[in-house]
Amino acid sequence: MIKLKREEIQNLVQSELPEISMASDNDSLFNYGKDWIDFYVPDPSIILFPKHNAEVIRIVSFANKFSIPIVPSGGRTGLSGGATATGLEMVVSLKNMSSVIDFNAEDETITVQAGMSTQALQLEAEAKDLYFPIDFASKGTSCIGGNIATNAGGIHVIRYGMIREWVVGLKVITPLGQEMKLNNGLIKNNTGYDLRHLFIGSEGTLGIITEATIKLTRKPRETVVGILGVHDIQNVPKILSLFKKDLVLVAFEFFTNIALNHAIEYGGFSYALTRDHNNYVIFEIENLHEKGIDDLDQVISNLHRLGYIHEDAIAMDPSSINNVWKHRETIPVALTRFQPYKNDISVRTSNIPDLIIEMNLLLNTQYPDFSIVWFGHIGDGNLHVNILKPNTWTPSEFKAACDIVNEKVCQLVEKFEGSVSAEHGIGLIKKPFLRFSKSELEIEFMRSIKKIFDPNSIMNPGKIF
Amino acid sequence: MIKLKREEIQNLVQSELPEISMASDNDSLFNYGKDWIDFYVPDPSIILFPKHNAEVIRIVSFANKFSIPIVPSGGRTGLSGGATATGLEMVVSLKNMSSVIDFNAEDETITVQAGMSTQALQLEAEAKDLYFPIDFASKGTSCIGGNIATNAGGIHVIRYGMIREWVVGLKVITPLGQEMKLNNGLIKNNTGYDLRHLFIGSEGTLGIITEATIKLTRKPRETVVGILGVHDIQNVPKILSLFKKDLVLVAFEFFTNIALNHAIEYGGFSYALTRDHNNYVIFEIENLHEKGIDDLDQVISNLHRLGYIHEDAIAMDPSSINNVWKHRETIPVALTRFQPYKNDISVRTSNIPDLIIEMNLLLNTQYPDFSIVWFGHIGDGNLHVNILKPNTWTPSEFKAACDIVNEKVCQLVEKFEGSVSAEHGIGLIKKPFLRFSKSELEIEFMRSIKKIFDPNSIMNPGKIF
Helix, strand or coil, X not given: CCCCCHHHHHHHHHXXXXXXXXXXXXXXXXXXXXXXXXXXXXXXXXXXXCCCHHHHHHHHHHHHHCCCCEEEECCCCCCCCCCCCCCCXXXXXXXXXXXXXXXXXXXXXXXXXXXXXXXXXXXXXXXXCCECCCECCCCCCCEXXXXXXXXXXXXXXXXXXXXXXXXXXXXEECXXXXXXXXXXXXXXXXXXXXXHHHHCCCCCCCCEEEEEEEECECCCCCEEEEEEEECXXXXXXXXXXXXXXXXXXXXXXXXXXXXXXXXXXHXXXXXXXXXXXXXXXXXXXXXXCCCHHHHHHHHHHHHHHHCCCCEEEEECCHHHHHHHHHHHHHHHHHHHHHCCEEEEEECCHHHHHHHHHHHHHHHHHHCCCCXXXXXXXXXXXXXEEEEECCCCCCHHHHHHHHHHHHHXXXXXXXXXXXXXXXXCCCCCCCHHHHHHCCCHHHHHHHHHHHHHHCCCCCECCCCCC | CCCCCHHHHHHHHHHHCCCCEEECCHHHHHHCCCCCCCCCCCCCCEEEECCCHHHHHHHHHHHHHCCCCEEEECCCCCCCCCCCCCCCCEEEECCCCXXXXXXXXXXXXXXXXXXXXXXXXXXXXXXXCCECCCECCCCCCCEHHHHHHCCCCECCHHHHCCHHHHEEEXXXXXXXXXXXXXXXXXXXXXXXXXXXHHHCCCCCCCCEEEEEEXXXXXXXXXXXXXXXXXXXXXXXXXXXXXXXXXXXEEEEEEEEHHHHHHHHHHCCCCCCCCCCCCEEEEEEEECCCCCHHHHHHHHHHHHHHCCCCXXXXXXXXXXXXXXHHHHHHXXXXXXXXXXXXXXXXXXXXXXXXXXXXXXHHHHHHHCCCCEEEEEECHHHCEEEEEEEXXXXXXXXXXXXXXXXXXXXXXXXXXXXXXXCCCCCCCCCCCHHHHHHCCCHHHHHHHHHHHHHXXXXXXXXXXXXX
């Protein structure tokens, strides 16, 4: 597709776009050419740093004129290769576009440039005595534009939904270089197809998001956290149901004893329960009123009475809360040394026990050497499946086996009508598995929509499909 | 576009689709050919009543084969002519498809056929000790399919959002007769463009929604209602802000003294305040805990201290709550005898005072005989503008003047970057005004998307654009 060589592109950019900040040293090409996945060899032609919308438009028009593809780039914390440049694309980094454009106290909305980090937006909201509820581990580095382009989720989805529910306005530059404003910060606006929702989750394939208007909300009150020991995994969705009925859940996380044992071995916290259990749940509730703790006590007693849980520990002060959360937060870190093969899937919560049981059965039979570690945001049906490399296997043997396993995982996800990418998007890595979550027909419509917006195929080509 | 005559279409349907229930008597053609707007002359060729998806597919395939347009039809309570058939279209009524397909207690989701009424769904949820929060006056007649096709709003949007936020799965029949399942009831699913959100609000132009999976929530606790007298309209958004900060708002409605006086004259309730005010707010809050009333008292005292409100009355028992709500609910009924020219617009809430002031100034200068009545769901920026016919004007004089006024209303809405249709959709009536809320570019993309899904232009043609 690209006919120009690296130097030709660099020379063209320098002569046609002399006013744009750019970088072409090897370090920049490497760092800006990849996300948090090391699977691909980054190979962009040049990195551009526009300072405002007019410069983005200039770049996109240039890209069209010379048919040079663009990879829009934010914090590059993705886990699917969606921001990866492997074929001499120009990376358009929004890092110099990170300002607040407008804050409206009455509307409780903030308009920011797409290069602002997730955490910076959280702090902007906090400074106004308001709250931006999207939160996840990479918040210090990830950017709002990327959050929206991948419909970011995170740890508070059960209470606040995905970022989709907080975007009330977008400014995008289309692949033909036109500026388009979508929805203008309105709450109610039924005037035809809502293109805003098409751009959310489009992974940079339909245009470059340059500004977003975000709805904020009131800050949550104090929270209470607890850890539960659960023998029978089939009871986990029932426990979730009872929590949702009477309490305001902010988080509901799940992990197996295998996962916990890795975390305990890694250390850094003291085990909050006294006995071993097959499975664990950590919950966080917002304590809205004085009776909150009584309500919680009642739910916990009820769960014991029903035989759904076998031990519990409740944390109310900051240091105990922190200690309970570490049971869950330590798991991914503790697994790193096993070079785990990761997956990020979702099913309806009621299907989670059967999915885990069937998957374990399948893998234990066919790959008895594999240790499978389950944990995740089970409250919204999202599970992280990690397969650990056995010591006796070489990395390449392991990778080859996991690629086969992945196909089987996806087949099971399809059987339960789940998603092969709950919150990480498709990017490059999950392209072969898209067909397990979307029908041929739906993928064909997606392709046709892409062609409408990007007739010259210059915007993040090769991603999603 | 239609080459066949009415009888030819009827004969064709009878010979090609003998198994489908149908009606072609004059009453049916009239009743199923229109929504709640009397502006258009209904003229469908035949009314079809499929009983299941396979029959819908049969009908759509037939429509393609003979190039006969289809108008998908639910409860026909729309106010924009979106379900109107004026050119020998076949109306496909979903009224025989109104069953519950599945309820999942653990997922708290219900899957229903599109012809189920809004109220029936509310009752289904209630029977399961859960809650479907979309609520509005026509709920007894309107259908879920139509609710989704028009992204229904209503009185609880400030707390629960539009129906868009409650749809976790759709089954649609595309204009080429293919069945397509979207999102499968998942909470997290980042696998490419979310076509579900394209169908929500598409007003039957992209296909026929036949089934929906709806997320339910816990029932709200008891609520407290109050009415506030407000002198200066500029303070209304500030009042809203203070309510949102400390209380859980379920509704926040606004009306002027002109609106209230019409309601009082109409009667049926006792005025809850003691003095006259320029503007009024009715709020409803969810009383989440014992301290709730103290919190409310504090907000109210604060509003008095700041000089934002000048009188208040709080209702806590069902009959007082009912009486307060009647101040607002009586307004549209009371206006009917003035044959009002209605509009349904939205702006960001902070812009509401300036919009009302500018609009009143403009209309009072240019149309001093007109009485303008403002009321609406101001908590989410949605205002209903009603212009009353002066006694001395003939209906046709009035209609002609209002069409000019409407253009000016839309120009002001555009100036404030608002929406010319907050919750009623575009249909036929608002087509001339779409350009005030959407750019040429955006409308062009919408047209292109329509062509992808409906290459033969058979699905609700002429609606939206």
